[in-house]
Amino acid sequence: MSLSADTLPNAEQLCEQLANQLQTLIQEKQIDTPFLVGIRTGGAWIADRLQQKLQLEEPGILDISFYRDDFSQRGLAPQVKGSDLPDSIEDRHIILVDDVIMSGRTIRAAMNELFDFGRPASIHLVTLLDVGRRQLPIQPDLCAAQLELNDDQAIKLTGPEPLELSLV
Amino acid sequence: MQIQYNPNQVQLTKDGRLKHFLTTEGLSKELLTEILDTADSFISTQERAVKKVPLLRGKTVVNLFFENSTRTRSTFELAAKRLSADILNLDIARSATSKGETLMDTLWNLEAMYSDMFVVRHAHSGAAHFIAEQVTPGVAIINAGDGRHAHPTQAMLDMLTIRRHKGQIEGQTVAIVGDILHSRVARSQIHALKTLGAKEVRVVGPATLVPKEMADMGAKVHYHMETGLKDVDVVIMLRLQKERMSDALLPSEAEYFKLYGLTEEKLTLAKPDAIVMHPGPINRGVEIDSAVADGNQSVILNQVSYGIAVRMAVMSMAMSGQQAEREQEASV
Amino acid sequence: MTSLHISNCRILNSDATSVTIENGVISALGADAPTNAEVIDGKGALLLPGLIDLYSKANNIATEAQAAAHGGISIMCTSPDSKPMAEAPADIKSILSASDKTGAAKVLPLGTLTSELKGEQLANMHGLIEAGCIALSNARQPIKNTLVMRRLMEYAATHNITVFLTPQDQALAANGLMHEGPTATRLGLAGIPETAETIALAQQILLAELTGCKVHISHISCARAVDMIRDAKQRGIQISADVAIANLLYTDQAVNGYNSCFYVEPPLRAEQDRQALLAGVKEGLLAVSSNHKAHEQADKKATFADAETGMSILDTFLPMLMSLQAEDLTVAELANAASAVPAAILGLESAIETGKAANLVLFNEEEKQTCSEQDFLSSGSNSPILNQPLQGQVLLTLTKGEIAYQLS
Numbered sequence: 001m002s003l004s005a006d007t008l009p010n011a012e013q014l015c016e017q018l019a020n021q022l023q024t025l026i027q028e029k030q031i032d033t034p035f036l037v038g039i040r041t042g043g044a045w046i047a048d049r050l051q052q053k054l055q056l057e058e059p060g061i062l063d064i065s066f067y068r069d070d071f072s073q074r075g076l077a078p079q080v081k082g083s084d085l086p087d088s089i090e091d092r093h094i095i096l097v098d099d100v101i102m103s104g105r106t107i108r109a110a111m112n113e114l115f116d117f118g119r120p121a122s123i124h125l126v127t128l129l130d131v132g133r134r135q136l137p138i139q140p141d142l143c144a145a146q147l148e149l150n151d152d153q154a155i156k157l158t159g160p161e162p163l164e165l166s167l168v
Numbered sequence: 169m170q171i172q173y174n175p176n177q178v179q180l181t182k183d184g185r186l187k188h189f190l191t192t193e194g195l196s197k198e199l200l201t202e203i204l205d206t207a208d209s210f211i212s213t214q215e216r217a218v219k220k221v222p223l224l225r226g227k228t229v230v231n232l233f234f235e236n237s238t239r240t241r242s243t244f245e246l247a248a249k250r251l252s253a254d255i256l257n258l259d260i261a262r263s264a265t266s267k268g269e270t271l272m273d274t275l276w277n278l279e280a281m282y283s284d285m286f287v288v289r290h291a292h293s294g295a296a297h298f299i300a301e302q303v304t305p306g307v308a309i310i311n312a313g314d315g316r317h318a319h320p321t322q323a324m325l326d327m328l329t330i331r332r333h334k335g336q337i338e339g340q341t342v343a344i345v346g347d348i349l350h351s352r353v354a355r356s357q358i359h360a361l362k363t364l365g366a367k368e369v370r371v372v373g374p375a376t377l378v379p380k381e382m383a384d385m386g387a388k389v390h391y392h393m394e395t396g397l398k399d400v401d402v403v404i405m406l407r408l409q410k411e412r413m414s415d416a417l418l419p420s421e422a423e424y425f426k427l428y429g430l431t432e433e434k435l436t437l438a439k440p441d442a443i444v445m446h447p448g449p450i451n452r453g454v455e456i457d458s459a460v461a462d463g464n465q466s467v468i469l470n471q472v473s474y475g476i477a478v479r480m481a482v483m484s485m486a487m488s489g490q491q492a493e494r495e496q497e498a499s500v
Numbered sequence: 501m502t503s504l505h506i507s508n509c510r511i512l513n514s515d516a517t518s519v520t521i522e523n524g525v526i527s528a529l530g531a532d533a534p535t536n537a538e539v540i541d542g543k544g545a546l547l548l549p550g551l552i553d554l555y556s557k558a559n560n561i562a563t564e565a566q567a568a569a570h571g572g573i574s575i576m577c578t579s580p581d582s583k584p585m586a587e588a589p590a591d592i593k594s595i596l597s598a599s600d601k602t603g604a605a606k607v608l609p610l611g612t613l614t615s616e617l618k619g620e621q622l623a624n625m626h627g628l629i630e631a632g633c634i635a636l637s638n639a640r641q642p643i644k645n646t647l648v649m650r651r652l653m654e655y656a657a658t659h660n661i662t663v664f665l666t667p668q669d670q671a672l673a674a675n676g677l678m679h680e681g682p683t684a685t686r687l688g689l690a691g692i693p694e695t696a697e698t699i700a701l702a703q704q705i706l707l708a709e710l711t712g713c714k715v716h717i718s719h720i721s722c723a724r725a726v727d728m729i730r731d732a733k734q735r736g737i738q739i740s741a742d743v744a745i746a747n748l749l750y751t752d753q754a755v756n757g758y759n760s761c762f763y764v765e766p767p768l769r770a771e772q773d774r775q776a777l778l779a780g781v782k783e784g785l786l787a788v789s790s791n792h793k794a795h796e797q798a799d800k801k802a803t804f805a806d807a808e809t810g811m812s813i814l815d816t817f818l819p820m821l822m823s824l825q826a827e828d829l830t831v832a833e834l835a836n837a838a839s840a841v842p843a844a845i846l847g848l849e850s851a852i853e854t855g856k857a858a859n860l861v862l863f864n865e866e867e868k869q870t871c872s873e874q875d876f877l878s879s880g881s882n883s884p885i886l887n888q889p890l891q892g893q894v895l896l897t898l899t900k901g902e903i904a905y906q907l908s
Binding site: 175177178193271272290292293294295297298302314315316317318352355379381382384385 | 681682684685686687688689757758798801802803804805806
C-alpha cells in the first residue's frame with residue numbers, strides 16, 4: 001500500500017496491523033520460539049508493542065552505535081546506552097524490529113552486531129514503515145506501510161506512549 | 169609582552185571535539201562527562217562474549233613507550249584490539265645521547281608507515297604535547313603519561329570508578345595521598361575532579377612530597393593524615409617509589425608507612441562508606457595495608473577493569489575527531 | 501678615514517639635530533656638514549649612544565658581531581664558553597682579529613676565571629687581561645666552593661680585574677628547568693627556587709666585601725636579588741649587576757604549552773620579580789644585557805627537558821629594549837641601562853659628546869618590522885618574536901665612527 005506524505009498514518013494502528021502480519025508469518029513459517037530484538041530507540045518501542053500483543057518473551061535491545069559505517073562523519077553518539085541481549089542467541093529465530101527502513105545501513109549494522117553475539121538460526125526483518133531510498137540490497141519481510149517522501153523530508157517516530165509519526 | 173595559552177588549542181577541533189587526549193586540564197565538564205558516558209557503554213561490550221566492536225577497524229595504532237610499563241601498555245593494546253584496530257608496540261628506551269632529533273626522527277619514520285594514532289608514554293613533561301604539535305595532521309595522540317605532568321586516561325578511569333561507586337563526582341570530598349610532587353596521576357585527577365564538581369580535593373603527604381603550589385590548582389594541602397582524611401568520601405593512595413628514600417625526600421619506608429600509610433585504623437577517619445582507590449601497582453605495607461587493599465571498601469580491582477573501557481572511549485573519540493577535522497578541511 | 505655626518509636626527513638628551521664624526525670621534529654636534537664628509541640622512545630618527553652588551557655567547561664572531569650591530573650594539577662582550585674558549589692569549593687574539601675582520605660590533609672578550617671553566621684552579625688572569633680581555637667570567641659554570649671563590653676574588657683584586665659571576669647554587673637548582681612556582685607545579689617541570697640565586701648571591705656579595713674585588717653579577721632574575729644589590733651598593737661594596745632582557749619582557753607563564761623558546765638560564769620568574777627588575781633598571785641600578793645564545797632549529801625542537809637553553813636576542817635587542825617604554829620606562833632610562841651603565845661597569849665611556857668615541861645608533865621608532873628566519877644575521881633565529889611584529893628598526897650602527905650596520 002502506498003500512501004503520500006500528506007496524510008501520515010496512525011502509528012498505533014500500524015503497530016496493530018504489523019502485529020497481525022507477524023502473527024500470520026510466525027504461524028505460516030512455523031517459527032519456533034521467535035525472539036524479538038528491537039533496534040534503539042524506535043525499534044525497541046515497537047518490539048515492546050509486538051511482544052505485548054503476541055505474548056512473546058521479553059525482547060532484546062540492540063544499540064548499533066558502535067557498528068555504524070558513518071563513525072568518522074558523525075562520531076560517537078554521546079547517548080550510547082549499549083545493547084541488551086541474552087548471553088547467547090545461538091540457534092534462535094530472531095525477529096529484528098525497526099521503526100523505519102530507508103538506506104538499509106542500520107539493518108546492515110544490526111545484523112553485523114547480532115552475529116558478534118552468536119549465530120542465529122534465522123533473522124526475519126519487520127519494520128513499521130518502508131520509505132524506499134535503498135542503498136543496500138536489504139528488504140523487510142514485513143512492513144505495515146510504504147511511504148514516499150520528498151527529498152527534503154524525513155520521518156520520525158516519537159514514543160514510547162503514545163507512538164506518533166511526524167515529518168521532519 | 170603577553171603570551172596567551174590555552175591547552176585546548178592543541179587537543180580540540182574547532183567545534184570542541186577531542187582530537188588528541190593529552191591532559192584533563194581545560195576540558196569542559198560536558199566533554200569529560202561524554203568520555204565517562206562513552207566508557208560506560210563500552211563496559212557493557214566488555215562483559216559479553218564477543219568483546220570486539222568494529223570502530224577502529226582498518227586503523228593502525230602505535231604504542232610508543234619511551235618509558236617502560238607493561239601494565240599500561242597492555243591495557244592500551246587490549247583497548248585497541250577490542251576496537252578492531254591493528255596495533256604495533258614500540259619500546260624505545262631513551263639513550264643517554266638521544267635528544268629531540270631522535271624523537272623527531274622516530275616520528276617521521278613512523279609517519280612513513282601511515283599510522284593513525286600514537287599512544288605515547290615519555291619521561292619528560294610536555295612530551296605528548298610536543299609530539300601532538302609536530303605530528304602530521306590526522307594522527308591522534310593519546311598521552312599515556314608524560315613525566316610528572318599528566319596521565320589523563322588514568323584520571324578518567326578513576327573518575328569513572330568514583331561515579332560508578334558513589335553515584336556521581338559532584339559534592340564528593342576526595343583525598344589524594346602520597347608523592348604528589350612526582351605524580352602525573354594526581355595532577356590529572358585534580359583537574360578532572362575540580363571540573364566535574366568535586367566539593368573538595370585534598371592532597372596529603374610530607375612537605376617534601378607535597379608542593380604548596382598545589383593550592384593554585386585548587387587542592388587543599390595537608391601534611392597530616394588526621395586532618396587530611398577526616399570525613400572524606402574517597403581516598404586515593406599513590407604509589408611510593410623506592411628512589412624517594414635516596415633523594416633525601418624521606419627517611420624510610422617504615423616512617424612513611426607509620427605517618428602516611430593507609431591502615432584500617434586511619435581509614436576510620438574517613439566516612440564509613442568511603443571508597444579506597446589506588447592507580448597501582450600497590451606497594452603493600454608501604455603506602456597501603458593489605459587488609460585495606462583487600463578490604464570491602466577497596467575498589468582497586470574495579471579500577472583495572474574500567475581502564476580498558478576508558479581507553480576504548482578516548483581512542484574512538486579522538487579518532488573520530490581527527491577524521492571529522494580532515495573532512496571539514498577537505499570540504500572547505 | 502673620511503668624515504661622516506649624520507643630519508636630520510633627534511639626539512637623546514640634546515637639542516642638536518646632527519652629528520659630525522672625524523677619525524672615529526664625535527667632532528661636532530648640531531653643525532653643518534663639512535664639505536668632504538659622507539652625509540647620511542637621519543630621516544628624523546632617534547640617535548642614541550651605541551649599545552654595550554655585557555654578555556652573549558658567540559660561537560661564530562662573523563655572524564654574531566653582525567647580528568649585534570643589527571640590534572643597535574656597538575660593543576659586545578662575548579662569554580668565555582664561546583668557541584674558542586677564551587682561556588689563552590692565542591684564543592683572545594683570534595677573537596679580536598675575527599672582530600676586526602668582521603668590522604661590525606666591536607668584540608671585547610670575557611676571559612675564563614678558572615682553568616677550563618672547571619671552577620677549581622685559577623686561570624692566568626693577568627695574562628688574559630693583557631691579551632685584551634675586558635673582564636673575566638666563569639660562564640654559568642659553578643665555582644667549586646666558597647674558598648676558591650674567595651681566592652679568585654683576592655687574586656683578581658690585586659690586578660684590579662673585574663670579575664663577572666653568575667649567582668646559582670647548584671644543589672638547590674638541582675635539575676630545575678624553570679622558576680619554581682605554580683606554573684612549574686602545574687606543568688610538572690622541576691623548579692629552580694629563587695633561593696638558589698639569592699643564596700649564591702649573598703656569598704658573592706659578602707666575599708666581594710671581604711676581598712675588595714670589583715664584582716659584576718651577570719643576570720639576576722628575582723626581586724630579592726635586586727634588593728640585595730641595592731643594599732650592597734649602599735654599603736659601599738664594589739658590585740654591579742645586569743638583567744637579561746628576556747626577564748624584563750616575560751615571566752614563567754610564557755612556558756605554558758612547553759614552548760622551549762622560553763627555556764632559558766636564568767629562568768623567567770614571576771610577575772613581581774619582573775616588576776622589581778624593571779624598577780631596578782629605571783633607577784639606574786641595573787644594566788640590561790642580551791644573554792644571547794643562538795641555536796639551530798633542531799636544538800630547540802625537542803621536549804622541554806631535552807631542548808637547549810637560550811634565546812637569540814642580538815638582532816632585535818634595541819627594538820625589544822625600546823618596547824619597554826610600555827612598562828613606564830623612558831627612552832633615556834632604557835638607553836642609559838644599555839649604554840652608560842654597562843660602560844661604567846667595563847670602565848669605558850659612553851656619551852654623545854664632542855671628543856667621545858663615535859659609538860652611535862640611529863633608530864627609527866615609527867617603522868614596524870617582522871623578523872623572519874632570513875632576517876636574522878645571527879646563526880640562530882631561536883627568538884620569541886620570530887615572525888611577530890616588532891616596533892622600530894635600526895637604521896645605522898656605528899662603532900668608533902665605522903659603519904657596523906646599515907639598513908639597505
